[in-house]
Amino acid sequence: MKNAQLLVKSTCQLGESILWDKRNASIYWVDILGKQIYKHKFGGEQTSIWNLDDYVSKIVLNDRHGFILGMQGMLASWEEATNIVKPIIDIPHENGQIRTNDGGLDPDGNFWIGTMHMDAISGRGKLYCYKDQKLHVMLDAVSIPNGIVWSGKLPYTYFIDTFTNEIRRYDFTKDTNETAHYDVLVKIPSEYGSPDGMCIGPDGNLWVAHWGGYGVYCWDINTGKLLDRIYVDAPHVTSCVFGGPNNQDLFISTAKVGLDEQQLLKYPNSGSVFHYKIS
Numbered sequence: 001m002k003n004a005q006l007l008v009k010s011t012c013q014l015g016e017s018i019l020w021d022k023r024n025a026s027i028y029w030v031d032i033l034g035k036q037i038y039k040h041k042f043g044g045e046q047t048s049i050w051n052l053d054d055y056v057s058k059i060v061l062n063d064r065h066g067f068i069l070g071m072q073g074m075l076a077s078w079e080e081a082t083n084i085v086k087p088i089i090d091i092p093h094e095n096g097q098i099r100t101n102d103g104g105l106d107p108d109g110n111f112w113i114g115t116m117h118m119d120a121i122s123g124r125g126k127l128y129c130y131k132d133q134k135l136h137v138m139l140d141a142v143s144i145p146n147g148i149v150w151s152g153k154l155p156y157t158y159f160i161d162t163f164t165n166e167i168r169r170y171d172f173t174k175d176t177n178e179t180a181h182y183d184v185l186v187k188i189p190s191e192y193g194s195p196d197g198m199c200i201g202p203d204g205n206l207w208v209a210h211w212g213g214y215g216v217y218c219w220d221i222n223t224g225k226l227l228d229r230i231y232v233d234a235p236h237v238t239s240c241v242f243g244g245p246n247n248q249d250l251f252i253s254t255a256k257v258g259l260d261e262q263q264l265l266k267y268p269n270s271g272s273v274f275h276y277k278i279s
Helices: 261-266
Strands: 005-008 015-021 026-031 036-041 047-051 056-061 067-071 074-079 084-090 098-105 111-117 125-131 134-142 145-150 156-161 166-173 178-187 194-200 206-211 215-219 226-231 237-243 249-254 273-277
Touching (some): 005 036, 026 056, 026 237, 036 056, 056 098, 067 098, 098 145, 111 145, 206 249, 215 237
Parallel strands (some): 145 194
Antiparallel strands (some): 015 026, 056 067, 074 084, 111 125, 145 156, 237 249
């Protein structure tokens, strides 16, 4: 069995959106429910934490030295040095009932972000694309949007709505970013939990964090076949990203929310960040 190792002990209620920043050889992630951003220098001991005023679900690099955040009610820029958040565009939130969840940057640099109901009510969310300073609805009636990624070699958008237990493969027109019909690449068996965050690995395949699945699973990007699994000593695995000096280090976030007292005693590192060296 391939086992991920504890990298950063933390107590995130809902750790998500783990990000590798090669500019400073650090990982960043968020605690959505804790309204916090975390940073850890890979190979170091120090972890920094920033407190925000609103739920933050996604952090991505911008073109320069800062970051863009998906937050409840808006996309925003964020400066690490000052902890200043500046709104970019509003996102409908229905008087606080809707928040952002997962998202990502497409090959053209457009920011896609999904929304969901605070109580995860089915079909209340959307998938948006922020392009040309406007917010475009790409998918409606989404439940828990997760794991949106693109392969540089294939003209597809890979997207997860966790409620469906599917990894879906969409065609989209590059000129308009309008999503087309999809096919189901993977139907996740219930014994593997539910798909959450996702990234493209150095092998070109889909590496997926499985909520309730105790690990990160590697699925063939062409056939949907299960290729590998990295075990994580926490039930709720939420997101993953490759990084490190040679892009062979897998960083993994987890969550505490939804676990009962006995589970928390059995898996005390839930809410922490784990690491696995691929090569």
